[in-house]
Amino acid sequence: MKPSIPKGTRDFLPGEVRRRNYLFDVIRKHFHRYGYQPIETPVMENLSTLTGKYGEEGDRLLFKVLNNGDFLSKADAQNLADKDSNAVLPQISKRGLRYDLTVPFARYVVMHQNDLAFPFKRYAIAPVWRADRPQKGRYNEFYQCDADVVGSDSLLYEAELTQLLDAVFAELGLKAVIRLNNRKILAGLAEIAGHADRMMDITIAIDKLDKVGEAGVEKELLERGVDAAAVDVIKQFLGVTSLDRVAPLLADSEIGRQGIAELQTVFDTVGPLTNRLEFDVTLARGLNYYTGCIYEVAVDTDAHPNIKMGSIAGGGRYADLTGIFGGRDLPGVGISFGAERVYDVLEELALFPEDTSHDLDYLIVCLDDETLLHGFQLLGKLRSAGHHVDLYPTAAKLGKMMKYADQRNVPKVIIIGSREAQSGRYTVKDMGSGEQEEVEF
Numbered sequence: 001m002k003p004s005i006p007k008g009t010r011d012f013l014p015g016e017v018r019r020r021n022y023l024f025d026v027i028r029k030h031f032h033r034y035g036y037q038p039i040e041t042p043v044m045e046n047l048s049t050l051t052g053k054y055g056e057e058g059d060r061l062l063f064k065v066l067n068n069g070d071f072l073s074k075a076d077a078q079n080l081a082d083k084d085s086n087a088v089l090p091q092i093s094k095r096g097l098r099y100d101l102t103v104p105f106a107r108y109v110v111m112h113q114n115d116l117a118f119p120f121k122r123y124a125i126a127p128v129w130r131a132d133r134p135q136k137g138r139y140n141e142f143y144q145c146d147a148d149v150v151g152s153d154s155l156l157y158e159a160e161l162t163q164l165l166d167a168v169f170a171e172l173g174l175k176a177v178i179r180l181n182n183r184k185i186l187a188g189l190a191e192i193a194g195h196a197d198r199m200m201d202i203t204i205a206i207d208k209l210d211k212v213g214e215a216g217v218e219k220e221l222l223e224r225g226v227d228a229a230a231v232d233v234i235k236q237f238l239g240v241t242s243l244d245r246v247a248p249l250l251a252d253s254e255i256g257r258q259g260i261a262e263l264q265t266v267f268d269t270v271g272p273l274t275n276r277l278e279f280d281v282t283l284a285r286g287l288n289y290y291t292g293c294i295y296e297v298a299v300d301t302d303a304h305p306n307i308k309m310g311s312i313a314g315g316g317r318y319a320d321l322t323g324i325f326g327g328r329d330l331p332g333v334g335i336s337f338g339a340e341r342v343y344d345v346l347e348e349l350a351l352f353p354e355d356t357s358h359d360l361d362y363l364i365v366c367l368d369d370e371t372l373l374h375g376f377q378l379l380g381k382l383r384s385a386g387h388h389v390d391l392y393p394t395a396a397k398l399g400k401m402m403k404y405a406d407q408r409n410v411p412k413v414i415i416i417g418s419r420e421a422q423s424g425r426y427t428v429k430d431m432g433s434g435e436q437e438e439v440e441f
Contacts (some may be wrong), residue, residue: 007134007140008138009139009140015356015409018356018357018358019356022352022356023172023343024339026172027125027168027339030168033167034164036121036123036147036149037122037123038122038124039105041098041107041108041124042098043097043126043127044096044098045095045096045098045103046096047093047094047095047096049104049325053103053289054099060131061130061132063097063131064089065093065096066093067092067095072092074091074092076088097128097129099128099129100128100144100336101336102148103289105148105150105334106325107325110325110327113330118151119149119150119151119157120150121147121148121149122148124144124145125143125339126143127141127142127143128144129141136344142338144338144339145337145339146335146337147164147335147336148334149332150322152331153331155262155265155266155293156269157333158266158269158292158293158317158333159266159270159271161295161334162178162266162273162277162295163270163273165295165335166277169274170274172351173351174299174345175299175300175302176275176276176299176300176312177277177278177300178273178276178278178297179278179280180263180280180293181281181282181283181284182263182294183285183290183291183317184255184256184262184291185259185263185281186202187199187253187255188254188255188256189202190202191253191255192233192249192256193230194230198224198225201225202221202224202226202234203284204224204284205220205221205226206238206282206284207283214238236249237249238282241278241280243264243279246260246279259292262293263279266293276300285314289318290316291318291320292316292317293333294315295335296311296314297312297313297314298312299312307348307349309345312338312341312342313335315335317331318333318334358410359388360390360410361388361412362382362388362410362411362414363389363392363404363410363413363414364378364389364391364416365405365415365416366391366392367395367415367418368418370418372394374416375416376391378416378426379391410431412430414426414427415427415428415436424441425438425439425440
């Protein structure tokens with residue numbers, strides 16, 4: 001059998017794992033710095049927890065897990081004969097792999113609300129799964145790095161999360177554009193267009209503007225039952241790039257004016273950033289649960305013109321996600337870093353630090369069997385002193401051992417023969433320059 005892995009998943013070699021850990025460590029450091037606490041939730045959730053929270057497209061992309069044992073035993077024979085998958089599914093599957101980290105977090109808050117201090121700030125760095133079509137920057141299994149705060153509707157948290165996004169990308173050396181909008185502005189847009197009841201249809205359609213263009217958005221709006229006159233009103237908003245210009249268009253919408261005021265407060269509070277901060281009226285974020293400010297971050301193509309990648313982070317405010325699970329209504333806001341995409345961009349731009357290319361400080365090689373014990377003892381001393389060290393396990397030809405050191409990308413090799421073992425002075429070779437020196441322990 002030829003070994004393989006499922007499409008949309010990846011193996012990572014040791015060097016790749018070290019670079020990924022560097023990325024996670026940078027993000028985690030800033031999560032801690034901003035006061036977010038770590039939690040963990042199961043990779044599986046009940047389907048009742050997951051369905052209905054992500055919109056029609058999200059529900060379709062959920063990975064379902066078959067029930068334990070004979071999962072067909074409780075399936076209706078007629079449903080099976082009719083090949084009615086929608087009817088059979090709830091009979092054979094009650095669990096699914098988590099689609100994101102936000103909905104499980106809302107469930108977690110409701111279940112543990114008596115143990116938490118509110119506002120509660122949490123972070124999680126973990127894999128999620130989506131049954132999407134794999135392509136560049138889009139995987140079936142990938143990591144998200146989330147920070148959320150629940151229990152407060154203060155817009156200071158929107159400003160703080162904007163600063164957090166900026167701080168992470170600044171440390172990574174990746175120039176980014178942080179785009180903000182507000183779902184209330186989109187609700188106002190739908191109201192002005194005369195289709196307040198079709199806000200989600202309008203949101204889903206304009207969220208695809210960068211992919212399908214204005215003509216594609218117009219086509220989808222019409223297909224979703226939005227009349228031509230309303231489409232013309234919506235198109236007026238698509239080219240607007242500032243809050244000052246969108247405000248007159250929403251003058252007759254109370255919820256629209258509220259969205260503008262909230263977003264203006266965030267812009268006024270954030271302060272100077274390393275990266276660009278922009279208002280984007282077309283930013284919609286397709287997930288159903290967002291109700292206020294929404295974020296999306298992309299690579300700044302002015303600074304990195306050769307990078308072709310979708311959003312690398314996103315998020316937003318949600319007003320009633322915990323209420324869905326029967327808990328008290330706790331407003332929240334959060335962001336998520338798309339770790340796989342950020343990793344791919346850092347790799348393409350060669351922005352990972354040099355020290356992520358190796359995990360050893362030294363490799364010890366011994367020229368004969370008599371010095372192996374001495375090398376092993378030296379290994380223990382160096383490890384106790386805090387160095388990352390390994391020992392080639394046999395006395396072999398020097399060329400073979402140095403080739404291994406090259407393969408491990410070791411910066412320095414300690415060479416021990418009988419002379420070194422007796423004198424306690426060791427030959428250390430710098431693998432980069434090729435220079436050698438003798439040093440004492």
